Amino acid sequence: MPFEFHQVDAFTDQPFSGNPAMVYRLDAWLDETLMQRIAAEHNLAETAFVVKEGSAWHIRWFTPVSEVPLCGHATLAAAKVLFDIYQEPAEVLDFTCLSGALQVTRQGERLQLDFPVRRVELVTRELHAQAERALERQVEQVMALGNGDGSVQELMVVLGSEVELRELKPNLSALATLPGLGVLVTASGQKHDFVSRYFAPSIGIDEDPVTGSTHCMLVPYWAERLRRTTLSAFQCSARGGELLCRLEGERVKIAGHARHIASGQLML
Template sequence: MQLEFHQVDAFSNRPFSGNPAMVYRLDAWLADELMQRIAAEHNLAETAFLVREAQGWHIRWFTPTTEVPLCGHATLASAYVLFEVYKEPVERIDFIGKSGVMSVTRENDRLLLDFPALVPHEVGVTVELQRALGIDIVDVLGSTELLVVLESEQAVRDCAPDMAALARLPWPGVIVTAMGTQHDFVSRYFAPAIGIPEDPVTGSTHCCLIPYWSKRLGKQGLTAYQCSTRGGELFCRLEGERVKIGGHATLVASGKLLLG
């Protein structure tokens, strides 16, 4: 059996930056164990599998070690593949995943994700978190992830956490964020507990970052930069209980997986 794959750098308009994702458009679902092994073989932050069913495009996302309920950059990459490789004759693609229905729309030269807003709540600093991050903390909030506010963009860039200590925290991942110098806010995302020491650019974390920074800065439209080594720019809007996350995407590889 041969399976066609496409690798896309999401949230970037050039190769070798943004966040790489592998995309498989399947005729039918593979066994869960096989999809997990394929994701481990590619060893990217996310591998997305798509199947067209009666209700629309169903999507599942796998890290090298586990399936996750939501992934922004791999959804953006999946829409790009359907639009540009498979020439879907539409302007909007609706995906059905474990977190519900989400859409990706063409907006000029960008793709625009429509995800649920996740308003974070106060959690408070713990000794374990302070030791794991090894940096001064301004505030700690939580939604599906832990959101840690730092004093400056430079503090975010300089953050060098203890990954083993982060993996022991009772959260799937930790976002560090601060007000930006050239963007409204910046962030980084660490998730060693699910096999991702640091994710280059993370769409789903902006589901809680956008409501937080929108309220703090008093504006609906925001520019964001995830300042990992690869880096990526996001164009964000808060629209009621939804967030819009825009970005570019670049196809960098296509091929076939040979399963014998």
């Protein structure tokens, strides 16, 4: 049985940059184990599966090794496919997911994500020191996004400069032992308000090219620090990607380009 897939490079208007994601538009959900095996077969940072449920699209995201609760770039990719390939007429797409309600709005050549704010708190001295050992350098701050039960979902680390961030070569084996899905590292930017990189070796992603969902943590942090709510961001991975961000109350608006680059069929 054939299943149509589409590959999109998110947060870029150029092929071979930004963050690639695979998108499947399904009539009904596949078995979870099968979706995980499909994601492993594509071996991209994320594969998105979307199913229409009422007036909204339910979306799920899988890395090559596990399902994740939120993914920005694959949501942007899914919206690009629904708008351009499946000719969705609406200017706004509503999505539901494990993390709640999301929206993507078509804004000229860009697509804008509407995600919930995710606030971080400073960690213990012990975890701060553990993060410094994994990153093999001293850092300004280490903060965590909690799961609500005392456990850590993500770590966020602040460095002193963009130069430090670009030169960073973390110990990936040590990073994989830290609590949470991954480690977000950020600094003030030279040409952008802030820059970042994201490492998640524990879920099969040594370094993610561009990570939309982490900006739900980054934007409220940098908005408070820089005292403004509209911010330009750049993720300085090897592929790189630019994001235009805005804080509106308890929501984060993240806008970027997306480039549809490939289509095909998976034969099962």
